[in-house]
Amino acid sequence: MRFDFQRMLPIASSAILSLTIAACGGGSTVTMNIKSVSSGTTTASVLNMMEELSSGMPSFVTGTNYGSAAVGSGGLESYKLYIKEIRFCKSLSTNGTAYNSPEDCSSIYKNDSDNYDSFSVTSAASVSTGKYYDLLSTTDRASLTQNASITNGEYNYGVIDWYRPVKIKATVPRSAGDLKTTGCASYSTSNGNNICVQSNFTGTLAESTVDLNNGGTWFKFLSTFKVDGSSGTAVDLAFDLDDRVFGGADVSNGGIQTPSTVCPGSSGTSCGIMVPLVKLVPVPRKSSESTLVETYDMTGPSTEWKLRVDVYYNSADSNKTILAADIFPIPTTSIASSIAAGVYVTSVETSGTTTTFKNYDGSTVLSFTRGTSGTGTLTCPSGATLPGCSGTGAMSWTTRTVRTL
Secondary structure (H helix, E strand, C coil), rough: CEEECCCCCCCCCEEEEEEEEEECCCCEEEEEEEHHHHEEEEEECCCCCCCCCCCCCCCCCCCCCEEEECCCCCCCEEEEECCEEEEEEEEEECCCEEEEEEEEEEEEEEECCCCCCCCCCHHCCCCHHHCCCECCHHHEEEEHCCEEEEEEEEEEEEEEEEEEEEEEEECCCCCCEEEHHHHCCCCECCCEEEEEEEECCCCCCEEEEECCCCCCEEEEEEEEEECCCCCCCCEEEECCCCCEEEEEECCCCEEEEECCCCCCHHHHHEEEEEECCCCEEEEEECCCEEEEEEEEECCCCCCEEEEEEEEEEEEECCCCCCCCCEEEECCCCCCCCCCCCCCCCCCCEECCCEEEEEECCCCCCEEEEECEEEEEEEEEECCCCCCCCCCEEEEEEEEEEEEEE
């Protein structure tokens, strides 16, 4: 079992991992590719587009002591992951964000040369090539391209396992002084996790190795993904890292910390950087088509957080039927350890112009009418504390971006 506690510890301006499926007798051949959404193109017909999409969404910084890193130079520059295995499964038992008993699975990618339990931050520090791949690097994504086979059938779930230590290089911009990853001087233990302790946040930008609090997650296809040997079918595994790396003063539960006296602009306090887990959502398509992603940054009843909503659909579908979605709150002017890093969307319903997103337990997460601006209603998640959100919260947005993956 792998538990996804979703502590806001490091998801690429969105990026996709493309699994192209072609006929192969009783099974199908899978070609796995990864390409960055941040280098995608903007749909020109959409109004009020945000600028510099090629560098990710603009960093969302509103407070003196807090900030978040957009993907690209001067923000989140690298995120290296050691992927253990990616599987598509016909059935899976889930309990909240945890999973167990995956059955009738086909392995898409596998690199399990190390023992999951014994592979530590020390082990990761000695690995230079062949295992870690930078999900923000065109070269590294190309290196992951390979052929694999998958058994024909109907798949409802996917599982991705990785080794817990990840390598990150980032600058979190703040008006009180930027926070940089400068390498881990030592590690301390908190709740069973190894916390990277940097000597400072202002030195030369360098890679820091962070021990995530779990090594796996699951996803559910919004409709059954059928593999029958026909050619030209693909699945894009999409993820979004923009604004997900968050840092500031008095962040005591981040994956990266400093001693109490070296927080820039906040004498006598400690600084921390939260490094989020990678959460992937599957988007099926034909190889001749492409995936579009609509991104909404919604504001709600409090200025302390915003809501990021990514919805994915097929370029050939004039109705823009949602094939996958990802929803997660992002801290803005303060940090709270109880703010969840994401919400699992396992079903989407449309009634008239209203789209309703539902969680794994069938409860409503969010409802709104898609458009360049508008309002919606968030059901405050029971597993997280969102300041100002009790029962339901009114959400609104004034811009929407659309990109082609």
